[in-house]
Amino acid sequence: MRFIFKTDYEDDIRLFPHSGYVWSYGTLLLLLAIAPFVLSSYLMSQLVFVCIYATVGVGLLILTGFTGQASLGHAAFLAIGAYTTAYLQQYNVPFPVYFLAAGLLTGVVGALVGFPALRLQGIYLVIATISFAFIVEEILARWESVTHGNEGMRVKTLTLLGTAVPRDSPAFYFLCLGVLILTIVGSLNLLRSPTGRAFVAIRDSETAARSMGVNVALYKVKSFAISAAITGMAGCLYAHKLSFISPEMFTLQLSIEFIIVILIGGTFSLHGAVLGAIFLVMIDPFLTYLKDDMPGIIANVAAAFGASKATASNIQSNVAAFASANGLKGAIYGVIIMLFVLFEPLGLYGRWLKIKLFFQLFPLYKRATFKRQKIYVKSERNR
Amino acid sequence: MSYFRAENLSLHFGGLKAVDAVSFAVEKGEILSIIGPNGAGKSSIFNLISRIYPPTHGRIYFEDQDITQEPAYDIAKLGIARTFQNIELFENATVLANLLVGRHRHSTTQLWQELLFLPNVRAAEKMHRRRVEQVIEFLDLEPYREKLISGLPYGVRKVIELARALCTEPKLILLDEPSSGLNVEETEDMSFWIRDMKTELGMTVLMVEHDMTLVNRVSDRVIALNYGKVLAMGSPSEVQQHPDVVAAYLGA
Numbered sequence: 237m238r239f240i241f242k243t244d245y246e247d248d249i250r251l252f253p254h255s256g257y258v259w260s261y262g263t264l265l266l267l268l269a270i271a272p273f274v275l276s277s278y279l280m281s282q283l284v285f286v287c288i289y290a291t292v293g294v295g296l297l298i299l300t301g302f303t304g305q306a307s308l309g310h311a312a313f314l315a316i317g318a319y320t321t322a323y324l325q326q327y328n329v330p331f332p333v334y335f336l337a338a339g340l341l342t343g344v345v346g347a348l349v350g351f352p353a354l355r356l357q358g359i360y361l362v363i364a365t366i367s368f369a370f371i372v373e374e375i376l377a378r379w380e381s382v383t384h385g386n387e388g389m390r391v392k393t394l395t396l397l398g399t400a401v402p403r404d405s406p407a408f409y410f411l412c413l414g415v416l417i418l419t420i421v422g423s424l425n426l427l428r429s430p431t432g433r434a435f436v437a438i439r440d441s442e443t444a445a446r447s448m449g450v451n452v453a454l455y456k457v458k459s460f461a462i463s464a465a466i467t468g469m470a471g472c473l474y475a476h477k478l479s480f481i482s483p484e485m486f487t488l489q490l491s492i493e494f495i496i497v498i499l500i501g502g503t504f505s506l507h508g509a510v511l512g513a514i515f516l517v518m519i520d521p522f523l524t525y526l527k528d529d530m531p532g533i534i535a536n537v538a539a540a541f542g543a544s545k546a547t548a549s550n551i552q553s554n555v556a557a558f559a560s561a562n563g564l565k566g567a568i569y570g571v572i573i574m575l576f577v578l579f580e581p582l583g584l585y586g587r588w589l590k591i592k593l594f595f596q597l598f599p600l601y602k603r604a605t606f607k608r609q610k611i612y613v614k615s616e617r618n619r
Numbered sequence: 620m621s622y623f624r625a626e627n628l629s630l631h632f633g634g635l636k637a638v639d640a641v642s643f644a645v646e647k648g649e650i651l652s653i654i655g656p657n658g659a660g661k662s663s664i665f666n667l668i669s670r671i672y673p674p675t676h677g678r679i680y681f682e683d684q685d686i687t688q689e690p691a692y693d694i695a696k697l698g699i700a701r702t703f704q705n706i707e708l709f710e711n712a713t714v715l716a717n718l719l720v721g722r723h724r725h726s727t728t729q730l731w732q733e734l735l736f737l738p739n740v741r742a743a744e745k746m747h748r749r750r751v752e753q754v755i756e757f758l759d760l761e762p763y764r765e766k767l768i769s770g771l772p773y774g775v776r777k778v779i780e781l782a783r784a785l786c787t788e789p790k791l792i793l794l795d796e797p798s799s800g801l802n803v804e805e806t807e808d809m810s811f812w813i814r815d816m817k818t819e820l821g822m823t824v825l826m827v828e829h830d831m832t833l834v835n836r837v838s839d840r841v842i843a844l845n846y847g848k849v850l851a852m853g854s855p856s857e858v859q860q861h862p863d864v865v866a867a868y869l870g871a
């Protein structure tokens with residue numbers, strides 16, 4: 237076990253509490269830096285999606301994980317960022333400008349969503365954010381002079397400092413990685429400042445936050461705006477990665493995917509956004525594997541157990557039909573969410589902490605270490 | 620002019636008069652206790668002062684300023700802090716984070732500065748931390764800094780809530796049943812702290828309390844309340860001997 241000996245208040249403010257962090261994150265950074273030279277182009281492409289999803293995840297965590305305001309409308313924020321990009325590109329606006337514009341505009345929209353959301357809690361807030369997302373989807377489909385409606389919009393190759401940065405180049409990967417890292421650092425800074433603490437205070441008790449002088453309405457709107465702005469900037473990168481955008485890419489399903497990212501990763505730490513993004517993006521290759529290889533494998537196994545050729549091929553086609561059925565992805569998402577909510581409420585990051593603690597304390601680890609102790613029940617009177 | 624004044628304060632929930640035309644004043648540096656049977660309206664008076672509920676009638680003055688219409692989040696900025704009868708801490712945060720929220724009213728840094736964690740934010744954080752440490756030392760909370768609230772026993776939470784209120788550096792502090800749920804020893808500590816808050820920190824204390832030993836030990840004056848109305852006001856012994864108060868407590 238490591239005992240950290242603190243001698244200065246600075247020790248509690250630092251982003252890396254001790255040298256172990258510097259080493260492990262340094263190694264991670266090194267691995268990420270050499271990734272484009274080792275991984276296949278398919279995996280690199282997935283890694284770019286991980287970066288983009290993780291950025292959105294961080295944005296969503298600020299709002300949902302730290303401020304306690306659920307949102308199923310983040311696909312709409314992503315869409316606004318993406319469409320701002322495609323629209324401004326037509327006028328040859330340089331990347332840094334439309335990237336920031338995407339963040340700014342989405343942030344403003346986020347704040348506007350935040351105002352009516354002030355009076356809503358829990359499930360009502362979820363419904364309100366879904367409705368907002370539907371409205372945005374409708375606007376994107378109908379406002380043809382700007383968005384080209386259901387035809388969608390082409391997104392030109394990104395140019396930065398006069399050089400083209402194609403969407404499958406290492407440079408684009410580094411750009412997305414850079415945005416993710418900056419987002420994480422900015423968010424961590426925020427979370428160790430008065431604003432971040434006000435967010436957490438609102439999440440845990442609005443009444444107490446208010447009586448400590450936190451302007452709850454203002455900070456909720458701030459949280460919405462920051463979360464949306466981050467998602468908008470991610471939307472800009474997303475548009476470039478897809479190179480073509482249309483309204484049906486930003487549906488409720490996408491918002492649910494973002495919720496999955498933070499639910500599975502863990503809502504109490506920014507680590508969760510990254511782990512959840514990795515998990516979610518890797519579901520796709522897994523599904524492809526399920527579709528392509530699983531039927532054959534199962535048929536072979538059946539044959540090995542003595543099934544006739546006809547039965548085996550019958551099994552193969554049935555499994556294939558099942559694996560490529562419409563909605564399988566949605567069903568898998570549903571099952572995953574349920575399993576995590578029931579058995580792993582702290583998410584993958586929580587699981588990782590438990591494993592780490594297990595090895596640190598070995599052989600003294602107690603199963604009850606992470607059991608939540610309900611010592612007394614909070615009153616509902618002042619709600 | 621009194622330091623703090625409630626004038627003709629009423630709070631009605633439908634037909635129920637939780638607080639009914641209550642007037643009282645608190646002098647600077649005084650410890651005033653409010654006593655009364657369950658449901659007398661004591662906590663409701665606190666909720667009116669901290670603007671959780673708008674009063675049905677009446678006005679509230681603090682330092683000669685009418686604060687009846689102030690938004691709830693401005694009450695802390697004016698220098699009034701409170702604790703809650705049922706403990707309202709930030710459950711899933713550490714003790715330190717809870718206490719630092721108490722410093723919120725003193726924070727002046729801008730959002731963009733916080734995003735970059737500029738030197739002024741860092742300096743402010745250290746200053747807040749120093750103040751929090753003073754409170755931690757005052758209330759002997761050293762062992763709990765890094766602990767999550769959700770894992771702490773009731774007695775400690777109670778003290779942490781007091782600590783959080785002190786971190787705002789209030790001029791007037793409202794304590795809603797500071798000793799409820801505490802054992803004899805903890806109650807004794809509490810009574811010393813309350814007196815120190817007056818003598819060492821120069822605060823004015825308004826306190827709701829059931830434990831008459833604690834009330835007698837610390838209060839300068841006592842108000843007795845029943846059914847939202849003031850029954851008696853005066854020194855602790857006067858109020859306890861007042862026939863109406865005796866009747867209210869005996870349920871006559």
Ligand SMILES: Nc1ncnc2c1ncn2[C@@H]1O[C@H](COP(=O)(O)OP(=O)(O)OP(=O)(O)O)[C@@H](O)[C@H]1O
Pocket residue numbers: 617632635637655656657658659660661662663664704
């Ligand atoms: N939000 C509310 N809605 C309706 N009635 C309420 C509400 N809050 C309090 N009351 C009622 O107002 C009356 C006074 O309540 P209050 O909490 O002020 O009592 P109290 O003196 O603090 O009692 P206790 O000693 O039990 O804490 C009670 O009858 C209570 O039921």
Ligand SMILES: [Mg+2]
Pocket residue numbers: 661662663704
């Ligand atoms: Mg009460």
